Amino acid sequence: MRLISLVFLLFVISSTGTVAQKNILKGNIVDENQQPVIGASVYLEGTVRGVQSDVNGNYILKDFPHGDYVLRVSMLGYKDASFPFSIGDKESKEFNLVLGEELMLLDAFEFSVSRGIMGQEKMPEVDNFRINAARKNEVIRVGEINANLAMNNSRQIFGRTPGISIWENDGSGIQLGVASRGLSPNRSWEFNVRMNGYDVTPDPMGYPEAYFTPPMEVVEQIEIVRGASSLQYGPQFGGLMNFVMRKPDKSKKFTFESLNTVGNNGLFSTFNYLGGTEGKWNYTAYYQKRVGNGWRENGYFNTDHAHVEVNYAASNRLKLGVEMTYMTTESQQPGGLTDEQFNRDAKQSTRSRNWFSTPWFIPAITAEYILSDNTKLSWKTFGTFAERNSVGFVRPITQEDDLGNRQLDRDFYTTYGSELRMITNYSLFGKEQTLASGVRYFNGFIDRKQNGQGNSGTRMNFDLIEGGVYNRDLDFSNINYAAFAENIFRFSDKFLATAGLRLESIYSNMEGRFNIQNGQEVLLSPQTRTRNFLLLGLGSEYRLTSTTEFYANFSQAYRPVLISDLTPPATTDVIDENLKDSRGYNFDFGYRGAIGSYLKFDVSYFYLNYADRIGTIAQMGPGGDIFQFRTNLGNSVSQGFEGYVEFDPITAFLKSSRIGYVHIFASLALVDARYGDFATTTVSNGVITEGNIKGNRVENAPRKINRYGLTYQYKNFSATWQLSDIGEAYADASNTVEPNAAATVGLIPAYQVQDLSGSATFAQRYILKAGINNLTNEMYFTRRAGGYPGPGIMPADGRTFYLTVGLKL
Template sequence: MPFPRSLFPALAIALAVTLSLRAAPATEPPVAPPPVQLPAFQVEAEAEKDHFIQGPFLPDVQGTKVNVGKKTTILDFDRLPRINGNNYRQALSDAPGLILSEETSPLVSIGYRGLQPHRAQFTQVMKDGIPIHADPFGYPEAYYTPPLDTVDRIEFMRGGAALVYGPQPGGALNYVTHRPRTDVGLGGSTLHTFGSDGYYSSFSYLDGTTGPLGYYGYYNHRESDGIRSANSDYRLDAFTGRLTWAQTTASRVILTLETYAEEHGEPGGLTFATGPGTINYGTQRETPSRLFDRFTLDRQAASLVWERDFARGTFVGRLWAIDYTRASRRQGGGGFGTLPTGAAAQTNTIERQQFNQLGAEARARLDWGQAERHVFTAGALYLHGNSPRTDSRGATPDADNGELRIKTQRATRYLPIFAENLFRFGDFSVTPGLRLELIEQRVRERFNAARVTTPLQQRTARATVPLAGFGAAYDLGRGRDQLYFNVSQSYRPIVFTDAVPNAATTIVNADLAESHALQFEAGYRGEPAPGLVLDASVFHLAFDDQIGSTTLPGGLTSVANLGRAVHRGAELSVRYDLLARRAGSTRDPDRATLNVFANTLILDAAFTAGANRDRTPQYAPRHVVRTGLAYTRGAGLKLALTGTLSADSFADDNNTAQRYVPSYAVWDLTAEWRVPGFPIRLVGGVNNVLDEDYYNRIRPDGIDPAPGRKVYLGVAFEF
């Protein structure tokens, strides 16, 4: 493997770390090096007055949020060895209900209880409470997700229970990233990892606090040749700088600046068919069907957050600006797992979308009533987005520029207002909530070469959508044991490409409306015995007026409200520490633990009305089980064997044979070890230990194979 150019800046940081370790004067008597500890980050994304142990559930009240009566999960990355290369099989090991559609690029697709996973578009995705979708409604695809090396935990709120964050039926994922540690003036680490298929990753950071000023900055680089013989490479560079003022006081200010750039090849899909021009999965698994298709993503963002604690409440204000450019080029011709042929194969489509977003949010919480047992929380968000798009046709398969075919201007104005109130009556509590969605979308074609005899299309849609939710909980009197119930509404707005399709032969029904969902959930969670954590629930999700297309006479296609689907099932999460002997020992961070865990989704999802009646929604397997065994000895040694076992499913709502996804079982073995007496930490692992031949992502161009057995090893220098 050639020496990566990106290694040089990371090695410079490593050299600085090494030199800092040698800074003691030579005349001083030798002393034993102090123990090296993982950074003790302060990780609250909102007001820190509600300090809590990380897991296994979010507290009843957290900052400006009320979580009681809702099903929540904390994905605590400190519980497992360091996750390498954003491996979401491992990151989601404690998250029943989330279904991963894997790919070998840095992009992420996560579904929820049988809702479409592509770019997590049915789930609200945030970083430190700030939305990160390209456009929250017109183009709700999370092409960007933060490097997991900088994420302390992921908070996951199920279904419409996430009304405090947004209306999407798939709940809310919130990445909570590190803040500067306050116990040192200067600290840092640099990690370098090498692995199969030319994989190299570096993550280096510096942080600390001097007086009231705290700082945290990281640089992350990842690259790989990919698992295919050509055009499956990727390269990623990310930088974030963060300053905090008075981080440990009642009034805190956080300024964050970040950049992210990523490029990867799209090698195309495979097929089980045989014949001229086909790329067969069974015999040519590593062969690409597309040699020139590429994807690039550039993102710059800035945010300013003010958090203020009061005697009886909390306030959080956020301002942010995001500039987001998504571009792709794709060769014409070809089909499902077949090579491009014909005249179209000598051209390509060049797509460029830009998303400029300005946002502001204010949230407040007031504790009131006798002994301040009741809690009122409310807030409002304003977001304005502009999103120009161009589609061009290149004269060669690898052209970067070409003849303009379509130019579209798109814009979103969004103003939700939300409020909840927690009423406590002894061990029983109820939380009614309301959310009012005010949204305006504008889509206007400026140019379309295909509309020679028809007018350019435009659509302006304004909607006022009230949503309601209700949660209830009963404390069972054993500390953290609780029964919970939640019912809530949600909805799915019309996306840009449904409002004004690019194809000249596609028309939009005049009465096209957003989709609506209603979800119920009831369950139990708690720690009934030392070291034993349980969470079990049943759910029912009815999703109405789903948007799809039908064929009309004359070769036309109509976009309309077509379907209704019902998703119902159960989730079970259990974890038991085999070394726990008494309740107090489970809170000692330095003791040894041996956790066996299993998280299971049992799902029955089907369309009950519309063109796909009696069929199964895409990516809705009958069950998904995540299980494993994890051993830790403080922060010095961590070992884990984790597995994902999934039933079969389909990758389209029509349940066609070529979109069938077989069942699979994948196991990963990971380790992390701090070398005693040295500021060095080793990480390593074997992903897909048993070399399972599987896939769980199928796109219109064919089957996207998942990686086989891969090995990696890394070393970190810390101070």
């Protein structure tokens, strides 16, 4: 924390010090009624220099070299305007602009007035050194959603995104568990999880579980690209999930915002943000503190988040930046419940000594350089220095805590990587084409220490007892090289196609002590793997009207063998020496767009093929002994329908309203995720029985994921009601209905849960938010955990409420 504070202070001092100004361009932007245009983007074409107009419509650009420029003004509801000009050394010029004559059609402007409650968009064709055309994608504008952001309520945040399944077993808001299309929501590991475009997981190719989630109060938007992102980001079946943090305010030297939240169960959260722009410098920083007792017994949490970002325009073509993010957590884990315990009292807990903590530090250095009017470069170098620590009594929930020494497990992550991207436009077939390409290097190291003896206390303590050792002590290293290229071919104003490839090279090695038996070390045979593979992708997009389009995309996917696959859970287990990585592909076909300014929609069919799934079966050795054999067992296929529609009836029938606007949305998904030829073996009284689960539903994959909502907005007030209607699922591939005694397998029942949230702004600076989550106090669960943080049923939170009071300067 001291390091973050010191670096931030140095940058602020540098940015506010005396600098010899080269020149100044300033002015005021108003509409045809002489009202200030707030938030207009004002930038110099072909450079990295840009600002926004402030609440009075004023803008100012400082410290750029003399020369000839084109000033570009962009604002939703208006056509872009360009103004050529020349400026000399140390010269000051003033351009006062009126955008009224460039106003678009009235209904489009009315749409911009009422669209503030539409928190879902799609990405533009080309944006931020990437190609998005022809892809199934969503942009969740977090700031436009009425939700319990202080607690990272994922049910509300992803409410408009079709097909997102959520594990709601972490009421603290520390970890996010989401997935789509029948994939596992476990810490979102099937997604390529990034923040501001760089990795934040321990190792995307070796241990991709997302222990870090940024506070949603500072997330500007969440970008989701379904499986087709494998070409430009990584081979994950789920695709990309990128958290874009709030950028420095470009209209002021200094902006400050404070949001303070209280709720039941002792909830208190304070979020404080500052940022601004001065000349060539801009900066942003936040700090969040969140503490509470949780909805369940033994559910205490205490978290701290801090982030600093500083950018500097070194020249008209070069922008440099540095970011640092720090998180520390203290989380008490209530553990799981049996079915009988859950039905009797879902709030209860029989584990009072289980604790979890994930200190996380993520530094990053970034640079953007404009080579020419048609070509730009982006470079990001980043690292993760983090831990995963747990201590507790983690035996089956049917066993009573013996109050003895607790099991202690610790992971230490040291990773770093770098990505260089280029995007360029060129002419072909009489049209402008776009090529995106890049290279990547990643080096990850995981020091895994497990099955150690912690103390017999009740508080969080990750120290071994005196003379204690970790029975398991493994080192896992992973080196990844990648290169990609993808091109948009525009054949006409209506039709385009995309084609691309990604080359991956992965080297991984694991070695160390697997166990200690009778005082003797059991060493793990070194597991070393090198593989190279090529992924291909094709897409197309046809614009049926000026606002609607058909899209289709095919992209291969890849799931490498992970550290957990190479680590047998018992000494008698055997790993297939020919264990293969999983391969497959995603396919999407859909129709999306808008009708007028009152209806938005995106409906699509998807098909996900997941081949060579990794699992374990029982085998009999030559001597008649039975052992567990981990190998590639078979394939699964997920297919179905995803649909999203949002309708504004007042704009549709009345165009405008003096009593406010109403938006109605539906996010619908039908997911049929089933296993193919998947061999299983059961052992009873020493007798092996062969079977097959072909046609069984994939575990943790509800067939129905539907969410509905209604938002009312009047001036600076809005309120949203949301209903989540989720179908039943199974906890295991055998589709077991009746639960076992330990509650680790069995049916996960369907459920419905409602949320109500509202917000209001007064005098443009005072903020009030409030809401009730799980309005009807539904008792439900989304997960049966086979191990930590269970085992057993992991109940979701019952009814909770929150109240937020904020100030913005």
